[in-house]
Amino acid sequence: MWTFWETWRQAVRRWREDERFRESKRVRVAIWVSLALAMYWLLLGSVLPPRYHFKxxxxxxxxxxxxxxxxxxxxxxxARAAAVKRVPKQYVQxxxxxxxxLNQVDQLFTTAEQVVTDKTMSRTQRLDSLLAVAPRKLDVATLKLLLTVKPSQLAMLQNVCDRIVHTLLDVPFNESLMxxxxxxxxxxxxxxxxDRVSQNIVQNVVLSVxxxxxxxxxxxxxxAQEQAARSVPPILIHEGQVIVERNGVITPRVLQQLQDVGLLSSNRPNYAMSAGFALYILLSVGLLAAYVEQRSARRRLDNLMLVVLGLVLVMMSVLISVTKTIINDGGPSSIAYLVPVSLGPMLITVLMDASVAVVVAFYLSLLYGAALDFGYWFTVLGFVGSLVGAYSVAKVTHRGTFMRAGFFVSGMNALVILAMNLLQHNSEIDVHAVSLEFGLGLLNGIASAVLTMGILPFLESAFGLLTAIHLLELSNPNHPLLRKLLLEAPGTxxxxxxxxxLAEAxxxxxxxxxxxxxxxxxxxxxxxTKRPMFFVENQMTKENPHDKxxxxxxxxxxxxxxxDGLRMLEEAGLPKPIREICATHHGTTILWYFYNKAREMDKTGTVKVDDFRYPGPKPKTRECAIVMICDAxxxxxxxxxxxxPxxxxxxxxxxxxxxxxxGQLDECDLTxxxxxxxxxAFMKTLKGIYHARIEYPDLDKIRKEVGR
Incomplete structure (x- = not known):
């Protein structure tokens, strides 16, 4: 099991330190693309309106x-149905x-005049003739009365009927008038x-036609109904309007309103918002990539650090997404004040530098505000807290620096929350709600500091990163290698x-x-420490092993x-920058003392100066070059x-x-x-170390002179 773990650890270390991986452009592009896709997938649900499965x-x-x-x-x-009902039916006269x-009246009276004057027809035949032309509503009794009227009077009755029909039907005559x-x-x-009989005949004839x-x-x-419906303006559900209160019953009307605003699971996906958020992620990640890629070579992030940056951003995206999910599922909305947005910039400041952290703080704050219903004040809260957190850990001297930064973030959160509430339009302030926001804002800063201290060691260990905290831990004299150096090679x-x-100065x-x-x-x-006595600073006597x-x-x-030092450092798991300093602190310089000694002893003249060089490599960073010069x-x-002096x-x-x-400094950027x-700097430091000292008198001699 131990062999497997050691093999795995060595494989991970080789992967981390593989120059092809750390400098590959294809890997770099893949990291940026993967980061954009991951953030889009994680945060899309936070930005889009929630979907509910109500019945x-x-x-x-x-x-x-x-x-x-x-x-x-x-x-x-x-409302439109009510407007349609109010529209009267449309008629035309x-x-x-x-x-x-009039034709029916005239035909009836003309026939009546004919049958009355025709003496050859029987009474039954006369009645049948009238029935054939009479209106269907006219009763037989009226027809019988009509046969009793004189021909001269029939013309008068016909004229009266025509006038009454004309009077009534010459104007609109609808069902209600009927x-x-x-x-x-x-x-x-x-x-x-x-007379009464004539009135009865006229009334019945007119009514029948x-x-x-x-x-x-x-x-x-x-x-007309369509026009009335169009004239009714649409009734709106306004943004921010409460559709249903917490613990409210879902009625058909509520369900329909949720459908109208797109909050039901049955609604069609909002492709416009999805595309807009994709464009935002593309712009934000693209601008972040442009900033990172345009940095100077000395401050450029290699692929390993780019992976770390991506992991921090993904981690913060997960925190934001989880918070929004809790709120959507019925959790308290005030939990949004507890999201430690400053955690990401604080980690990036410690692992990389503050300039990258500021850019990341800007984008994370925008995402934070967008996830919380595009809240402006949440964006301000996240950005201010992130800036304070990032700059507070720019110079870490001990772990207490993180807690101090947490208190600074808490204080700034409180100020932002106070400003937010004072700038509200309504004059009344909910003391309970404000107190809760204050408390969560203060806790936010402390949580950011604690999480930073907790997560940092995992990132350091997983990616072999060298942070200020790790360096401070390595500078502890009780570290096994330093303890070994002190005991076995005190001069060194x-x-x-x-x-x-000297190097620090x-x-x-x-x-x-x-x-x-x-x-x-x-x-x-x-x-x-492998052979301490072969180095002059550890030789306690005048005997030098090299003489033999x-x-x-x-x-x-x-x-x-x-x-030997590189092997010891690697076995102890020290980070690559420390090992690079060890490997390059002599570069390819020449051991002139032993070269001259060999040349003096050589009788054939075959000694070459390059045979007495250190194997290198030469320093490639400022830190390596500084230690090389300071050592010499x-x-x-x-x-x-x-x-x-x-x-x-x-x-x-x-x-x-x-x-x-x-040529030892050709590969580094020291000017x-x-x-x-x-x-x-060397002169100032060395003056304090090798300063002039007064010569103290011989105390025994003085005692003898004074007789003591």
Whole structure:
């Protein structure tokens, strides 16, 4: 099991340190694309309105408000139906009804006059003739009365009937008037002086031919109804309007309103919002990628750090998404104030730098506000807290820095929440709600600090990252390697401490990482613990082992401390930047002492100077180059018999000049101006270490002189 774990650990380390992986452009593009897809998939549900699976009769676990303004279809249809009902039916007056009625009257009386004057016809035949032409509604009794009227009187009755029919049907005569026809005819008869029999005949004949002359127009009626429906403005469900309160019953009307605003699972997906959010993610990730890729080579993030950046962003997206899911499922909306948005920028500041963290804080805050119904104040809250958190951990000196940063974030959250409530339009402030928001805002900052401290070690371990906290832990003198160095090679240990002080002072002036330089210097010579007595600083006597062996073997022993140190550092699991400092602290410099010794002993002249070089490689970073120079400076100054300031400065400048001429600094980005500034830092530090001391008198001699 242990063998498997060790094999796995070595495989992961090789993957992390594989230059092809860390510098591959294809991998880089894949990381950015994967990040965009992951954030889109995680946050799309937070940005889109929630979908509910309600049925009539259920209770709502949350208060649901309309996410947008939409038409209330049920209320609008109801209002339009009421408007349609108010539209009267459309009729048109028909002259044909009057003409037909007059024709029936004229035909009846003409036939009656003919049969009355025809003496050859029997009474039954006369009645049958009238029945053949009489209107269907005219009764037989009236026809019999009509046969008793004289021909001269029939013409008068016909004229009266025609006039009454014309009077009634020359104007609109509808169904309601038809119901009052008998009364209307009686009123018309008052205009004529007729006996009772004549009145009865006229009334019955007119009533038998009367019918409504208003013809129903179906198309016109439908057009009028449609116009009335169109004239009714749509009734709207306004954005922010409460559709159903928490624990409210889902009625058919509520269900329809949820359908109208697109909050039911049966609604068609909102492709426009999905496409808009995809465009936003594309723009935000694209701009972040442009910023990262445009950074200087020294500050550029390789693929491994890009993976870490992506993981932090994905982690924050998960937090935002989970928070929105809790709110949608009926959780308290105030939980939004507890989302530790500043966690991401704080982690990125510690793992990378504050400039990347500021850009990330901007995008995370926008996503935070968008997920919470595009709330402006949530965006402000997230951005301000993230900025404060990022800048508060820009220089970590101990783990207490994180808690201090957490308190700063809490304070800023409280100020933002106070400003938010004071800027509300309504004058009344809900003290309970504000107190809850304050409390959650304060807890937010503490949670961000605690989570940062908790997550940081996992990222450091998983990706072999070197943070300020990790460096501080490595600088502990109780670390096994430093303890071993102190006990087995005390001279080297103290030499490493001085080199660390020199390197830290120089790094602060030239923009390198001072802490990395100091800690790297502590470990750069751990390989000397393999054979400590072969190094002059550990020799307690005047006996030098190199006097008894060949120069070539001395060269091999001296140079092997680099490879021995690398192996020890790798077995101890120290990060790559520390190992790089160890590997390059001598570069490919020449061991001149042993080369000269070999040349003096060589009788054939076959000794080559390159045979006495360190294997390298040369420093590629500022930190590696600084430790290389500091190592040489400390050794040279310590070996000086009279280290006056002028002589020390001369030695320092000579060492730097020799490294430049030998090409040891060709692969790093230190400038001549940086090197000149480093000289001043070295002089200031060395003055405090190798300062002049007064010569104290011999105490025993003084005691003898005074007789004590």
């Amino acid at each position: 009539v009769g259920q209770t709502s676990p949350v208060t649901i408000v309309a996410p947008t303004t939409a038409v209330d279809t049920a209320a609008t249809e109801q 028909s002259q044909a009804v009057e003409i037909e009625a 119901e009052e026809a008998s009364l209307l005819v009686d009123r018309q008869l008052l205009n004529y002086s007729l 009367l019918r409504p002359n208003m013809i129903y127009q179906a198309e016109a009626t439908r057009a 240990y103290h030499h490493s401490l001085i080199v660390g002080n 120089a790094a602060e002036l030239v923009g390198a990482d001072p802490l990395l330089c100091r800690v790297g210097a502590y470990y750069h010579d751990v390989g000397k 062996i060949a120069p070539s073997l001395s060269h091999l022993i001296i140079t092997s401390h680099v490879s 400076v400390e050794a040279a100054v310590r070996s000086m018999s009279r280290p006056t 002028n002589r020390v400065e001369g030695v320092i400048r000579k060492i730097i000049r020799d490294r430049l001429e030998d 001549l101006q940086d090197l000149d500034a480093m000289v001043g």
